[in-house]
Amino acid sequence: MIRYGILVQDAFNRTLWTRYLIGAKVCALSEIGYLVKPELSDDDSGCEAFTECCQWLTHLLHPRGDGQAAQKVVVLTDLCGGSLGSPLELDPLSTSNSGRMILGMLILSFPEVHWALAGMSTLGRQCGLWIAAHELPISPPRSTQRSVNGKVPLNAIDLSRIGLTTLFDGAGLRNIVREAIRKHHGKKEIPTRTWCALSLDDEVNYALLHAYVAYRFGFRAIPISTYTLAQGLLGQEAAAVRAIELNLQVVFEDIFLALPGGPQGLSDLSIQRRKALPGLEDPPHRLLVTLGRREPQEPEKWARNLAYVASQRENGKNIRIVTKPHSGIFAFWKKASMDARLRWVSIHGRPWRGTGEGFAWPLAGCGESNDRMDHSAPGAIELVAQSLVERAQRMLPQVRTVEDAVVGAVLATDALELLAGKMPTTSLDALSLKHQFEVLIEGKFSGTEYDLDLQPRLDEIAQETDRLCKGFHPKSRRRAALSAEIKILYSLLVIFRANAQYDAEQSSMNRIRRLRGSLWIGEGKTRFVLIPVIRYVELLLSSFATFLIAIGVWIVALTFLYVWAGAGHSWTIAFEDALTSFFSIGGPFHEEASNKFPLTTGYVSIVCLAIISGFVHLGILVSHLYSLITRK
Numbered sequence: 001m002i003r004y005g006i007l008v009q010d011a012f013n014r015t016l017w018t019r020y021l022i023g024a025k026v027c028a029l030s031e032i033g034y035l036v037k038p039e040l041s042d043d044d045s046g047c048e049a050f051t052e053c054c055q056w057l058t059h060l061l062h063p064r065g066d067g068q069a070a071q072k073v074v075v076l077t078d079l080c081g082g083s084l085g086s087p088l089e090l091d092p093l094s095t096s097n098s099g100r101m102i103l104g105m106l107i108l109s110f111p112e113v114h115w116a117l118a119g120m121s122t123l124g125r126q127c128g129l130w131i132a133a134h135e136l137p138i139s140p141p142r143s144t145q146r147s148v149n150g151k152v153p154l155n156a157i158d159l160s161r162i163g164l165t166t167l168f169d170g171a172g173l174r175n176i177v178r179e180a181i182r183k184h185h186g187k188k189e190i191p192t193r194t195w196c197a198l199s200l201d202d203e204v205n206y207a208l209l210h211a212y213v214a215y216r217f218g219f220r221a222i223p224i225s226t227y228t229l230a231q232g233l234l235g236q237e238a239a240a241v242r243a244i245e246l247n248l249q250v251v252f253e254d255i256f257l258a259l260p261g262g263p264q265g266l267s268d269l270s271i272q273r274r275k276a277l278p279g280l281e282d283p284p285h286r287l288l289v290t291l292g293r294r295e296p297q298e299p300e301k302w303a304r305n306l307a308y309v310a311s312q313r314e315n316g317k318n319i320r321i322v323t324k325p326h327s328g329i330f331a332f333w334k335k336a337s338m339d340a341r342l343r344w345v346s347i348h349g350r351p352w353r354g355t356g357e358g359f360a361w362p363l364a365g366c367g368e369s370n371d372r373m374d375h376s377a378p379g380a381i382e383l384v385a386q387s388l389v390e391r392a393q394r395m396l397p398q399v400r401t402v403e404d405a406v407v408g409a410v411l412a413t414d415a416l417e418l419l420a421g422k423m424p425t426t427s428l429d430a431l432s433l434k435h436q437f438e439v440l441i442e443g444k445f446s447g448t449e450y451d452l453d454l455q456p457r458l459d460e461i462a463q464e465t466d467r468l469c470k471g472f473h474p475k476s477r478r479r480a481a482l483s484a485e486i487k488i489l490y491s492l493l494v495i496f497r498a499n500a501q502y503d504a505e506q507s508s509m510n511r512i513r514r515l516r517g518s519l520w521i522g523e524g525k526t527r528f529v530l531i532p533v534i535r536y537v538e539l540l541l542s543s544f545a546t547f548l549i550a551i552g553v554w555i556v557a558l559t560f561l562y563v564w565a566g567a568g569h570s571w572t573i574a575f576e577d578a579l580t581s582f583f584s585i586g587g588p589f590h591e592e593a594s595n596k597f598p599l600t601t602g603y604v605s606i607v608c609l610a611i612i613s614g615f616v617h618l619g620i621l622v623s624h625l626y627s628l629i630t631r632k
Contacts, residue, residue, distance in 0.1 A: 002027065002074060004076070005032070005075040006033070007037070008079075046105070046380075060073050074160045075114070078118040091180040091181065108418065109388060111410050112410070114134075116134060117156075120135040132159070134166075135155045136155060163224070164222065168221035172193075190420050192358050194356065194359075195358075196249065196250075197251065197252065198252070199224065201257070209441065213333055216329065217356065218361065226259060227259035231277070249356070251287065252289055253286070269288075269304070270304050284318060287320055288320065290321060290323060327448065328448060328452040328457075362464055363420060377423055385423070385426060386426065388418075392412045392430075392433045395408045399444070405441040405444060406441060412430050412434035416431055438457075440495060454507045465484045482522075506543065510543075547617075554613055555578050558582060559577075562588075576588070581607055586611060
């Protein structure tokens with residue numbers, strides 16, 4: 001179900017748009033929410049108006065008052081005025097037009113809202129902005145409008161009804177607002193997404209997951225789960241939209257595709273799919289996702305598919321077959337070879353890999369620029385980031401589905417990127433929320449494996465916390481980074497434990513132990529002498545297999561020492577002495593008379609070493625086994 005909101009500056013447009021929605025049978029009157037704002041003066045700071053609009057939009061999204069993701073919301077608004085000379089006029093830091101300033105802030109604050117803007121009809125085609133996706137219905141349709149099956153004019157209302165979601169900014173509206181901030185106010189550290197990706201799958205959760213992965217690594221993305229929307233974007237008539245307005249570069253598509261309302265036989269890549277969705281041939285990167293099964297009754301089709309993939313590669317396309325399920329977000333991106341295929345160089349000469357062109361993230365230090373960086377973000381950006389973080393925090397306990405977690409992840413990701421290293425405390429909150437929601441996505445989705453590739457996530461958290469904490473005083477910077485990383489990992493550990501992901505929980509706990517050890521060592525000047533002991537205990541607790549290997553090493557070492565110190569010790573007797581002294585936590589015993597082996601100082605020292613080490617290892621073993629048994 002789609003809810004509609006009308007946010008206007010005068011009552012005339014409210015009446016006009018209400019009549020359209022009801023007359024065109026888009027929705028019933030009860031499904032429309034209203035907020036009428038008076039004409040804002042140019043010297044109005046807009047804070048109160050922004051807060052009021054946020055409360056109204058939050059009620060539209062969550063009519064029950066909880067934090068759980070609500071039904072889809074489309075908002076019709078005229079805050080941008082009668083006409084736009086350029087989409088860059090939607091500048092949230094502008095002081096010349098309060099209405100457009102507030103609208104720019106709202107667009108950034110509510111990524112899940114589909115905005116239909118008045119004044120879009122005056123715009124020409126802009127690279128990176130798909131105008132029709134945010135355009136109100138107009139009559140007669142402009143020549144630049146496209147159609148679905150040549151019948152339905154593409155506009156925000158109709159596209160939302162056939163399944164378009166703007167959560168991942170596929171049309172580029174939020175990206176344009178970011179570009180305005182960068183261009184007009186010199187905030188070059190805020191990342192932008194110039195490339196677009198499509199995620200085509202009849203399973204909605206897979207479409208959302210792939211779209212989020214693309215968004216996370218620097219692409220605007222559009223998940224597609226209906227054939228009507230697929231035709232609107234990948235049909236022959238949409239060629240200009242893909243090339244000019246979307247800048248389409250990557251497509252994720254299920255091989256055995258059965259979209260609702262679509263024809264049969266789309267699993268035949270070279271014939272049926274090529275004919276029905278010719279736009280799939282355009283992007284340079286094409287990832288075919290499949291369960292790996294083949295249709296035994298149609299071996300010719302599979303052979304044609306393999307030949308088609310080979311021919312596409314010969315033509316220079318990066319086309320790969322990626323099997324389901326995935327072992328996590330990072331592993332999927334790596335399996336698709338996108339971390340190796342995507343390479344570009346920033347204007348500062350820094351090479352980047354694994355992200356969409358122009359998406360310079362994570363920032364080096366506090367930004368790529370060598371210019372002095374302000375400690376705080378602009379006031380409007382602070383308001384937007386705080387709104388995103390607070391909404392994500394309210395959503396976190398209410399996550400029930402993959403879609404809930406995806407929405408929360410986008411909120412946290414946008415907040416982190418907009419702050420761009422400013423306001424380190426809020427940025428750390430956003431970073432923690434981002435990884436918590438991503439772990440929830442991986443845990444709640446049946447399309448991900450039990451064993452996750454956690455190391456890339458741990459590495460990224462360490463890198464990001466270190467970068468964000470560079471804003472603290474040099475004397476407390478390292479301690480702040482370690483503390484922040486520990487808190488983030490503890491929050492992830494709780495989620496792993498709740499989802500019974502014990503191996504991921506163990507990996508997180510190992511990292512936490514190491515960080516806590518480093519934190520403890522740094523508190524005292526003489527504690528560094530205990531580094532070997534602390535690190536060795538951490539190694540023992542890292543896994544049960546490592547613990548057994550360590551015991552084996554001790555037995556072998558003690559055997560060598562007994563041979564060296566005990567006069568007349570054979571290798572067999574030395575091995576028996578090592579076993580008995582280590583595991584019995586007492587002196588060695590054997591069948592030969594004790595006076596056969598003189599008690600030299602070296603011999604007694606080795607016995608004491610074996611007893612102490614056996615006692616310590618036995619204690620650690622018991623505690624480790626207890627934790628494993630009670631956990632599972």
